[in-house]
Amino acid sequence: MDIEIPFGVIFGGTDINEDVKVEQKRVVMEQVLLKARFAVAFTDKLKEEAELFLVSQSSKIYIQPQGIQTDVTEKFCWTEFLRSSGVRTEHVDELRVFLLVCGLRRVKDPLYLVEVFSKWHCENLLNVLVIIGPKIDPVLSAEVETVVKRTAGVFLAQERCQQELHAAMKRCFAVVNSSVSEGMSAAILEAIDLGVPVLARNIPGNAAVVQHEVTGLLYSSPQEFVHQSQRLLSDHELRERVVRNGKLYVEERHGVKQERETYQRLVDTLH
Template sequence: MRLLLLACLRAQTGNATTAARIQSHLHDAGHTCILKDASRCESLTEIANLTSSDQFDAALAIHLYKGGRHLQGSRIPFGIIFGGTDINEDVRNEEKRRVMGAVLEEARFAVAFTMKMKELAAAEWPDARKKIYVQYQAFRFLKCFVTGIPADTGDLHVFLLICGLRRVKDPLYLVDVFSDWHRNDPSVHLGIIGPAVDPLFTSEVKEKIKRMVQSKAVSLHAFLNSLSTQRSRLAIETEAMDLNIPVLARNIPGNAAIIKHKDTGLLFSDPQEFVVLSKSLMNDPIMEREIVTRAKDYVKKHHSWECERKAYQNLVLRLQ
């Protein structure tokens, strides 16, 4: 089949990597899949004109509102992939909610990344429950980075936050409490790594970091996730879990959907709790070992690249 895949394709974002991954799965099955940046569509008629030609047999879109609304009334069949913004933000806007409901009604199928996301969507649009499938995301792209970090950590404890530097990612959430902790315990270090997606906010981050006690991060102890909304790309967490690295994540639904507290990771509700949980992890190697073992088993079961590939390859057959 000739497939059109609509998504917001800004570089270094979860949407872009998810779209590229799905495109790869479909190419492996012999389909032709063309990516189109929904955020660059100048009008709703642009995609309508594209799909009314004979270029494509079917379409997919990531996000019901950002991508799916361009496919309303399309002459070709399409499927939809939920984004966190759909369920946690756009649904609060009555007009966007109406549009998303209409898109979901037309779609042959919809994909949710977690069971929690499916249940939230089904609560909003009960008639669509049977067409919503759960397919956890699979990830491959972090291992080349992590394997380059020296294994000999000595007495250092380095916490690494990887995210695009923009306000919604909230990279400064733990800076103040971590700075205080570092003054009392120089063995703990915080590293923030990510592209300067928002230049103005990046300057704020740099200015804030200048006031922290600086040191060289030479090892990796844990990954943090301090995202302030559900628009979390869970790649960092699941890759860390697969690599036997314990994960501490902010206790929001998007994170809690894949991390079970004190079972496959640790969830914190505020910076102070983060410090308490981090200390408990540092001082209890048995707990750490049990958490990383269960986390790796979880990732192997739910975030398999092969399972995701087969799922999308089978789903697009519904568009024939």
């Protein structure tokens, strides 16, 4: 708020979905937006939510979806990645690895699927869930570590650089999102771009990206997650369709060229 040079702001998702509910944070956001030359929202829905609290500043809010450009390192060993995460099996190539990519903080709800997934794993030991992401909330991170250690079929991987993360995503069976709220999940877009099916919690931010049975699968409960996962395992046509449609969607809507041009135009307003 004390900055003296012109600036713009970008809504990440948690700010509009969660932080506006806290009076002290909302007041700060309003004051910042009064000074900002522009604000960027990733989706129409995010802009609408912002306008509910910041109506007088609505003309400043532009919509620009995230651009995605994936990068996979060739120096990546899938077996080593799984073993370092605690997965012990001689049948690595037979595993169906569901990769939950998220920073360990409450809004990402990393433990949402753990109990039900573990029961499913016990019915078929080839189904495993690996949680990977930075430890943002120390208290929650400790809780996740404790729960995972005592839960069959669920593992916690150390944070990796983007190239290695993308390589792991490309090798997994499906990428999972279990967030309470999202602005626009980069992990979902990256998975789609890499040709990996996505199973995402049915919340507005995810539904803006994932069209059910078209570009991915949505679920509204842990039980429905298992049901949709079973469909993905048994219906090869469904899997191929969501992968194909998803790739086309990302190419059309989330290119870095359009994103770059939008931000260059907005930055020009700061001069």
